[in-house]
Amino acid sequence: MKRTAGTGALQSAGSLVILAVLTVYFSATRDGFLDAGNLLSLARQYSELGLVAVGMTLVIAAGGIDISVGGTVGLTGMLLGVLVVHNGWDVLPAAVLALAVAGCVGALNGAAVAYLGMQPVLVTLATMSLTRGAAYVLTGGVSLSGYPDGFTDFAAADLGGTGIPLPAAITGAAFVAGAIVLRRTAFGRAVLACGASPEAAGLSGIRVRRVRFATYLILSLLGGAAGIMLTSRVSTSFADAGRNYEFEAITAVVLGGTSLSGGEASVLGTLAGVCTMAVLRNGLSLAGESDLTRTQMLAAALIAAVLIDNLRRRLTA
Amino acid sequence: MNRLFLVVAAALAAAVPGCARPGGDGAPDGQGRPHVVFIFKVLGIPYADSLKKGADRASRELGMRAELLGPATGNDIQGQINLIEDQIARKVDAIVVSPNDADSVRPALRRAEREGIAVYAWDADASEDARRFYVAGCDDVQIGVDIAERLARDLGGKGKVAIMTGGLTAKNLMLHVEGVRKGLKKYPGITVVEPLLANNDQKDQAIKGAISILQKHPDLAGFACVSSPGAPGVAEALIQTGKAGKVKVWGLSLPSEIREHVKNGVVSGAILWNPADLTFATAYLVKQDLEGQKPRDGQEIPGVGRIRVKGTQVLIPGVVITKDNIDRLDF
Numbered sequence: 270m271k272r273t274a275g276t277g278a279l280q281s282a283g284s285l286v287i288l289a290v291l292t293v294y295f296s297a298t299r300d301g302f303l304d305a306g307n308l309l310s311l312a313r314q315y316s317e318l319g320l321v322a323v324g325m326t327l328v329i330a331a332g333g334i335d336i337s338v339g340g341t342v343g344l345t346g347m348l349l350g351v352l353v354v355h356n357g358w359d360v361l362p363a364a365v366l367a368l369a370v371a372g373c374v375g376a377l378n379g380a381a382v383a384y385l386g387m388q389p390v391l392v393t394l395a396t397m398s399l400t401r402g403a404a405y406v407l408t409g410g411v412s413l414s415g416y417p418d419g420f421t422d423f424a425a426a427d428l429g430g431t432g433i434p435l436p437a438a439i440t441g442a443a444f445v446a447g448a449i450v451l452r453r454t455a456f457g458r459a460v461l462a463c464g465a466s467p468e469a470a471g472l473s474g475i476r477v478r479r480v481r482f483a484t485y486l487i488l489s490l491l492g493g494a495a496g497i498m499l500t501s502r503v504s505t506s507f508a509d510a511g512r513n514y515e516f517e518a519i520t521a522v523v524l525g526g527t528s529l530s531g532g533e534a535s536v537l538g539t540l541a542g543v544c545t546m547a548v549l550r551n552g553l554s555l556a557g558e559s560d561l562t563r564t565q566m567l568a569a570a571l572i573a574a575v576l577i578d579n580l581r582r583r584l585t586a
Numbered sequence: 587m588n589r590l591f592l593v594v595a596a597a598l599a600a601a602v603p604g605c606a607r608p609g610g611d612g613a614p615d616g617q618g619r620p621h622v623v624f625i626f627k628v629l630g631i632p633y634a635d636s637l638k639k640g641a642d643r644a645s646r647e648l649g650m651r652a653e654l655l656g657p658a659t660g661n662d663i664q665g666q667i668n669l670i671e672d673q674i675a676r677k678v679d680a681i682v683v684s685p686n687d688a689d690s691v692r693p694a695l696r697r698a699e700r701e702g703i704a705v706y707a708w709d710a711d712a713s714e715d716a717r718r719f720y721v722a723g724c725d726d727v728q729i730g731v732d733i734a735e736r737l738a739r740d741l742g743g744k745g746k747v748a749i750m751t752g753g754l755t756a757k758n759l760m761l762h763v764e765g766v767r768k769g770l771k772k773y774p775g776i777t778v779v780e781p782l783l784a785n786n787d788q789k790d791q792a793i794k795g796a797i798s799i800l801q802k803h804p805d806l807a808g809f810a811c812v813s814s815p816g817a818p819g820v821a822e823a824l825i826q827t828g829k830a831g832k833v834k835v836w837g838l839s840l841p842s843e844i845r846e847h848v849k850n851g852v853v854s855g856a857i858l859w860n861p862a863d864l865t866f867a868t869a870y871l872v873k874q875d876l877e878g879q880k881p882r883d884g885q886e887i888p889g890v891g892r893i894r895v896k897g898t899q900v901l902i903p904g905v906v907i908t909k910d911n912i913d914r915l916d917f
Contacts, residue, residue: 307675314668410754410784412663414689421693499664505690507663507755554672564658 284525284541291545295552302555309434313424313502315547316436317342317495318517319540323440323447324488325518326539330451331484332464332531333382335515337374337393338492340400342511345371345496347404350413350506353420360420364497371493372486374400379485383478397515404508412507416500424501436498443491448536460484464531520571521546529575545570619651620679622872624865625669626656626709627686627756628787632843633814633861636917637709640865643889652869660786661753663687670694674701680872683717684709687755692716704876708868709861710758714898719881721868721893721900723859726758729838729904730765730812732857736906737770737808737836740854744775745807748799750783750792750820752813762812762838770810779803785815792819793826800827811837817856821847841907841915848912855908860917863890867902 295302321338328335345367352363374396381392426435451457459480462470471477492511500506523529524545525538546567553563624641626634634656641652657665663686671694673681681698685691688711695705695716705712707720737747749766751759763782770776783799785792792815800806800823811817817837821844824830830852837844837856847853867890871881883895887902894901907915 301676304675310671310675314671412687412689412755414692425693502693503664503667503690504693505687507687507690509661509663512659512662512664550668551672551675554669555676 284538284545287524288541288545288548291548291552295548295555299552299555302552305432307551307555309432309437311547311551312437313434315543316434316440317499317502317511318514318521318546319437319440319543320443320491320495320498321488321511321514322518322521322539322543323443323536324484324491325515326447326522326525326527326534326536327451327460327484328488329519329522329527329529330464330531330534331460331481332467333389333481333484334519334529335378335389335393335485335488336519337378337396337400337515338488338518339511339514339516340397340402340404341371341374341489341492342496342499342514343404343508344374344400344407345493346500346506346510347407347413347508349497349500351407353417354413354415354506355408360417367497368490368493371489371496375486375489375492376482378489379482382485383481401508404510408508410508412505414505416504420501421504424498436502439498444536444540447539451534451536456480456483461532461534464528464534466532517546517567520567523575524570619649620873620876621651621676622653622680622682622869623673623676623678624652624654624708624868625666625673625681625683626654627666627684627753628660628662629654629656629658631787631789631815632840636840636842636861637865638862639917640862640867641869643862643866644869647888648869648873650869650873652865654865660788660791661686661755663690663755667691667694670698674698674703677701678703680704680706680876682706682708682868682872683712684758685712685756686710686753688712688716688757689755704872706868706872706875708864710756711899712757717898718875719871719898719900721864721871721902722758723861723864723902724857724904725901726761727765727768729857730762730767730810731769732765732906733762733810733812733836733838734766734769736855736857737810737834738773738776740834740836741776741808743773746777746779746803746805747808747810748779748783748796748803748806750785750795750809750811750813750816752785752787752815754782754784759812766810766812779806785813785819787813787815789815789819789822792816793823796820796823797827800824800829800833806833808834809836811835811839814839814843814858817853818843818847821852824852840917841912842917844907845912848907848909851909855906857904857906859902859904860890860915862917864902866890867893867900871900 301307348367349363352358378396381387382389424436428435428438459475463477463480467477499510521542522539524542527534550563638654641654644652655669666686692713698705705717707717711720751763783795809820817835817839820835824833835853839856844853867887870887881895881900884892886892891903
């Protein structure tokens with residue numbers, strides 16, 4: 270089956286249309302949706318998931334998948350808490366160490382998948398249990414709070430008084446960087462090539478294993494960063510942090526036009542996917558709809574997105 | 587193709603900020619009713635359904651718009667934080683929360699007060715500096731002691747006991763457990779087995795936890811459950827393992843969810859309050875507070891009874907549920 274690397278744009282446009290439709294619908298029917306404060310608050314809430322979604326785009330583009338990143342988010346946050354709150358470390362060195370641990374998880378995933386040839390779902394299923402379990406074991410499930418004000422102010426801050434939340438700005442920068450890397454760098458092209466056809470990529474001189482390893486490492490590092498950011502935003506480390514992030518990130522990626530089998534990806538499409546999910550949740554929430562409705566609608570959106578993806582590939586094959 | 591994408595994206599980016607109105611519409615709604623949102627720990631369990639009845643009654647009888655929201659899955663700390671932030675964006679008049687984790691929601695609650703939203707806690711407490719007052723159906727520690735006492739008496743003062751809670755971080759549950767341990771300590775013949783079982787407010791996890799502890803301690807004599815899905819879950823587990831009636835269970839559950847088990851002797855009883863009454867009473871006091879009046883000790887709340895007020899804690903009357911009175915209780 271012929272697959273052209275990197276042309277998920279048709280689907281990306283589709284996700285933008287969905288986003289536009291939802292935005293118009295909710296603006297018309299929900300009081301307070303188009304409020305600047307509401308939208309900025311929404312952006313802040315989805316910053317952490319956004320970071321993870323960028324990384325997930327790369328992993329999926331290279332032909333893999335990672336369901337452990339939510340656990341990494343939780344573990345990083347808890348580790349930060351144990352170091353800072355329990356042991357009095359300064360935030361910066363603790364964050365660096367926590368991030369390093371996240372990197373180790375990514376390296377573990379990457380090594381098992383890329384160098385040992387194990388199935389990504391199985392590997393990351395195992396690391397998901399490992400990381401989430403470790404997050405719980407660190408304090409027996411007890412949350413940690415008592416961070417220095419400077420740290421918790423970080424996520425509450427705005428970008429130089431513009432009103433744009435700092436976490437959202439950081440995630441926005443990550444999206445821009447991700448898009449540039451995927452389209453305009455040799456690494457990005459290699460990622461897409463590995464996803465489209467590992468054999469062809471290998472034959473044309475790409476170090477497939479190294480590229481795949483790198484995507485897992487990047488995703489876990491982004492997950493670690495998200496864990497730290499989330500901890501700052503709620504000024505508490507809790508073991509359940511990042512729960513379901515992998516499901517939501519994969520949904521956003523697929524909604525945005527990236528093919529689950531790899532080779533076609535769009536970081537900006539993922540951004541549209543994240544925005545769609547944020548808008549959907551907010552729109553439902555503003556009407557007082559329960560979380561159950563949102564979960565059902567998200568599941569429906571994911572199924573629709575996967576079906577469209579399948580259909581599109583069949584039509585262009 | 588990429589160009590189409592960019593065009594649509596640019597159009598969207600231009601249109602949205604252009605329409606965004608700073609300040610937005612605030613509640614109260616068009617009819618001037620206060621908008622009070624209750625955020626519980628989880629939806630979809632009988633206790634939550636009962637709470638909702640109280641909110642509905644408050645909407646009908648108190649001239650307010652009362653809603654009950656909550657995350658879809660058990661112990662979803664992040665879900666609750668997101669819900670609180672959503673209510674801030676909706677500019678409601680009051681938020682009443684039963685936190686899965688008091689520390690995690692504290693920043694969001696304090697931000698709500700800063701934005702002019704009145705914040706209260708009910709069912710489980712939040713940090714004292716994050717809510718105006720806390721309404722409970724019991725003294726959080728004493729109810730644990732009472733459950734322990736009744737279980738101990740059922741066991742004749744000796745045997746191995748397992749304690750089951752809901753989420754590990756909810757303040758009310760932690761205090762209930764403290765009460766149970768305190769109550770059982772008075773009986774030297776009773777040993778509490780570890781670990782503390784946590785069912786995260788989900789019945790299926792209660793069943794699993796109970797089965798696993800029964801495997802670990804086949805001579806277990808009793809269960810003390812402090813979260814509502816505990817007793818029904820443990821009862822199922824006992825029936826499944828053939829130990830119903832031989833192992834004693836005391837819990838903190840709705841009569842409606844343990845009715846058959848209590849009548850069949852699988853569960854000895856429970857101590858609770860009517861969750862609908864708890865919510866209604868809280869709504870009543872919230873409305874009173876929004877009008878400038880604090881809760882008064884001994885104040886009578888229609889359909890609920892007299893409340894007791896200690897500092898910023900309010901207690902509504904509770905009830906001990908056994909075979910003798912369960913049929914008279916309709917919640």
